[in-house]
Amino acid sequence: MDNQTNDKVHRTANKGDVIDDSKSLEEKKEQVAVDSWDPAGHVEVPTYVAVENENGEEKALHHVKDAEEISDVIRQARTDEDGDRKW
Numbered sequence: 156m157d158n159q160t161n162d163k164v165h166r167t168a169n170k171g172d173v174i175d176d177s178k179s180l181e182e183k184k185e186q187v188a189v190d191s192w193d194p195a196g197h198v199e200v201p202t203y204v205a206v207e208n209e210n211g212e213e214k215a216l217h218h219v220k221d222a223e224e225i226s227d228v229i230r231q232a233r234t235d236e237d238g239d240r241k242w
Contacts, residue, residue: 171202180215188218200218216228
């Protein structure tokens with residue numbers, strides 16, 4: 156079977172990790188990369204993390220491809236100028 160012509164082939168470990176830029180923001184927010192159980196309980200990992208920029212516009216960051224930007228957003232959200240937690 157030729158993998159390049161097979162549309163069902165996934166090039167990631169989890170098919171939920173597939174980046175599909177044709178999806179709307181709402182569809183991306185609903186996409187789940189991992190939905191399973193482990194010894195600690197139920198694990199659900201979203202494929203995209205929705206964040207708001209300074210203009211109030213929302214965008215979807217992919218949990219693998221945009222991991223560094225997601226980390227930056229989390230660090231920025233942790234505290235304000237006075238050291239108080241702010242989200």
